[in-house]
Amino acid sequence: MLDRTTDLVPMLVNRSLPGLDLGEGMVVPCYSGYSIFNLPDTVCRLLGAPGMGSRASHPLADELLDLLDAGQGKDLRHVILIVLDGLGLETFQRVLAEGDPPVWRRLAEEAVLAPLTSVSPSTTTAALTTLWTGASPAAHGVVGYEVWLREYGLVANMINHSAASFIGDPGGLRRAGFHPENFLPVPSLGGHLTTHGIHPAAWMHHSIARSGLSAMHLQQVQVNPFRNPADLWVGLRQSLLAQQGKPSQARRSYTYVYWGDLDELSHRYGPHDDRVRIEFASFSQAFERAFLNRLGTRRRHDTLVLVTADHGQIHTPPNSAFELRNHPDLVRCLALPLTGENRLAYLYIRPGREAWVKEYIEAAWPGWFTVVPSRTAVEAGLFGAPPASPQTEDRVGDWIVISRRNGYLWGAAKENTMLGRHGGLSREEMLVPLFAFRV
Numbered sequence: 001m002l003d004r005t006t007d008l009v010p011m012l013v014n015r016s017l018p019g020l021d022l023g024e025g026m027v028v029p030c031y032s033g034y035s036i037f038n039l040p041d042t043v044c045r046l047l048g049a050p051g052m053g054s055r056a057s058h059p060l061a062d063e064l065l066d067l068l069d070a071g072q073g074k075d076l077r078h079v080i081l082i083v084l085d086g087l088g089l090e091t092f093q094r095v096l097a098e099g100d101p102p103v104w105r106r107l108a109e110e111a112v113l114a115p116l117t118s119v120s121p122s123t124t125t126a127a128l129t130t131l132w133t134g135a136s137p138a139a140h141g142v143v144g145y146e147v148w149l150r151e152y153g154l155v156a157n158m159i160n161h162s163a164a165s166f167i168g169d170p171g172g173l174r175r176a177g178f179h180p181e182n183f184l185p186v187p188s189l190g191g192h193l194t195t196h197g198i199h200p201a202a203w204m205h206h207s208i209a210r211s212g213l214s215a216m217h218l219q220q221v222q223v224n225p226f227r228n229p230a231d232l233w234v235g236l237r238q239s240l241l242a243q244q245g246k247p248s249q250a251r252r253s254y255t256y257v258y259w260g261d262l263d264e265l266s267h268r269y270g271p272h273d274d275r276v277r278i279e280f281a282s283f284s285q286a287f288e289r290a291f292l293n294r295l296g297t298r299r300r301h302d303t304l305v306l307v308t309a310d311h312g313q314i315h316t317p318p319n320s321a322f323e324l325r326n327h328p329d330l331v332r333c334l335a336l337p338l339t340g341e342n343r344l345a346y347l348y349i350r351p352g353r354e355a356w357v358k359e360y361i362e363a364a365w366p367g368w369f370t371v372v373p374s375r376t377a378v379e380a381g382l383f384g385a386p387p388a389s390p391q392t393e394d395r396v397g398d399w400i401v402i403s404r405r406n407g408y409l410w411g412a413a414k415e416n417t418m419l420g421r422h423g424g425l426s427r428e429e430m431l432v433p434l435f436a437f438r439v
Contacts (some may be wrong), residue, residue, distance in 0.1 A: 001108040002067055005093065008034065009115050013427055020380035022370050027117060029432035031136060033085060033383055035117045035317035036432065037128060040189050042068070043079050046304065047252045049196035052134030054191065056385035067112045068304065068436055078243060078303040080236075080255045083122060083131065084264030086281075086422070088312020089115050089431040091271065101281045103288040104435070111437040117430050119312040120382050121344040121423040124263070125158040125213070127310035131256075132217035135186040139255030141391035142184075143383060144340035144423070148348065150394045152176045155199035155339055161212035164337070165413070169211050185389055188252075190221035199253040201239070203232055205260065221256075229283050232257070240439075243372020244300050247341065259283065263313070270419035271313040271428075278438035290405065292439070301438045309432040313420040314343075317408045324411040328362065331411075333357050337409030339397065341423025345409045346397030354398060361401060370406035374400050 017028050031037050041051040042059040046068065050058055059065060069076075092104075095112075099105040100413050119130050119137055121144050129135075129142040136288060137143045144162040149156045152173065155164040161173035161180060190200045202209075202218050206225035214223065224239075224298070226232040236257065243253055261283070265276045324338065333356060336348040349357050358371050374396040378388045403424045410416045422429045 001110075002112045002214055004064070004067070004112070004114040004208030005089070009089075009431065012085045012115055012431065017380040017437070020372065020377060022372070022425065024405075025404065025427070026370070026425040027427050028382065028425060029117045029120050029384075029430070031056065031119075031381070033058070033064070034115070035119065037119055037130050037134075037136055037384070039081065039131060039306070039308065043081065043189075043254055044134075044192070044196075046076055046079055046155060047193075047198050047254060049198055052187070052192055056136065056139075057134045058147060063140050064114055067114070068306075071398070072384060073383075075302050076252075078240065078253045078255065080191060080240075080257065080303060081131075082257045082305065082307045083128070083259070084262055084280075084307065084309050085258065086117060086271070086313050086420075087119075087309040087432065088271070088428050089433045090428065091312065092309075092433040092435065095280070101284040101288075103284050103292070107292075107435075111435055113436075114434045115431050116308065116434050117214065117304060118309075118366040118432055119384070120425065121341045122311035122425070123341055123423045124260075124310050125259055126251065128213070128217060128258075129184070130191050131310070133184060133186045134189060138384030138386065138388040138392050139394060140184055140186050140220075140281070141389050142348070142397050143392055144344070146339050147395045148336055148339050148346070149178075152178060155337055159211075159213055160161075164339075180265075182211040184215055185391065188217065188219045190219050193254055194220045197251050199251050200256070201253065202256045202258070203236060204258050208260070209220070229259075229286035230290055232259075232431045233286050234294075236428040237291045237294050240303060241295070244302065264298060266313040266420040267418045268420075270315045272315060273419075275328075295439055303439045305437055305439055307433065307435040311422045311430045312432060313422050314406065314426050314428040316342075316408050316421045318416065318419070319406075321365070322408050322410055323367075323416060324409060324412075327360075330357065330360050330364075333360075336397075337399065338409060339395075339399075341430070342408040342410060342421050343403040343426075343429070345401045346395070347399040347412075348397045349399060357399065366409065368404055369409075370402045372400050372402065374398055 038060045160170045162169040192198045201222040209225035333353040340346040
């Protein structure tokens with residue numbers, strides 16, 4: 001295996017952003033060539049299409065492109081990107097080291113492994129929007145799970161596309177005039193690839209394949225719903241073999257596979273729970289049995305498989321001290337509910353109370369949070385190369401509270417049950433694998 005983690009991880013964890021002092025232990029996105037932000041333009045480069053053309057967009061660093069055989073890959077016809085939601089780099093390295101499940105160690109004999117950073121915030125809505133636009137969160141404006149949308153006058157859940165305080169109302173924002181298909185201020189990867197003769201397809205669990213978030217991302221993309229891993233891998237194998245069996249002049253293809261169960265279980269039980277490990281093993285075994293083994297001698301090696309994640313997860317034991325309902329004086333100084341992420345929260349502060357809020361946080365939770373002005377973070381490039389879009393500037397509040405260690409802020413008016421979280425800048429959340437091999 002060509003393993004670049006030993007030399008690249010120290011570089012990634014020791015980076016800083018000019019003008020933004022976050023202290024030790026924070027991993028900032030490396031948008032300059034070592035981030036999932038760089039994957040859309042990499043896909044374009046590998047398949048012979050121009051880049052997305054978004055501001056500051058570009059492929060992975062040359063040293064990683066060379067490992068992916070980009071320069072000599074004229075026979076490459078298909079790219080498959082497998083996004084395993086919540087799979088951090090250290091978890092994947094542990095799987096390789098232990099050989100359980102064994103399929104990944106066997107693949108590693110001819111694979112490339114490199115570390116990438118997520119985007120900021122390290123969360124699904126921001127990361128997947130980046131993967132489907134080639135734009136950073138600074139440009140596309142989807143900067144968290146719950147975001148203040150000034151244009152609609154509410155805090156929105158950006159996965160369900162409903163008011164954040166509502167329960168059981170997926171897609172409810174449509175009643176306010178919200179249309180996911182034209183919400184983003186940047187073009188989509190699906191339309192870009194189609195324009196350049198590359199067929200884009202996505203494999204999504206049936207429960208989210210037609211969701212508002214999917215509609216926002218998957219324009220001009222063939223959507224293939226699946227019900228379980230067996231359904232996914234048999235269907236994908238049949239699709240790939242059909243494409244590989246076509247004449248050489250057949251159009252190239254990009255296939256995106258998204259699997260979210262690992263993240264869901266990690267939230268519920270914590271990222272180190274046996275359920276997470278067993279579920280990943282089951283998924284991997286289906287991948288080997290229903291996909292890899294059934295390709296057999298029909299492999300043409302004209303397909304590159306890229307395995308990555310949108311973010312990792314960190315264990316966050318219950319702690320009522322982090323619940324804002326136990327800090328009423330702080331809540332009264334906020335003009336809006338907490339937005340963003342539990343581990344990277346945006347505060348909208350009542351005029352004249354900014355200094356008091358910062359002092360309160362530092363006194364109530366010493367050493368647990370780093371508080372920075374939102375404008376400083378935006379201008380430093382935490383969300384991508386500045387200037388940010390006007391929408392992003394509206395959506396990151398006045399102050400950003402970045403969690404340290406296992407801290408978080410819980411502001412919702414419901415029970416706090418999560419044992420695993422993401423969104424912040426810890427090594428566990430920010431570093432994800434890029435594992436590449438040919439089939």
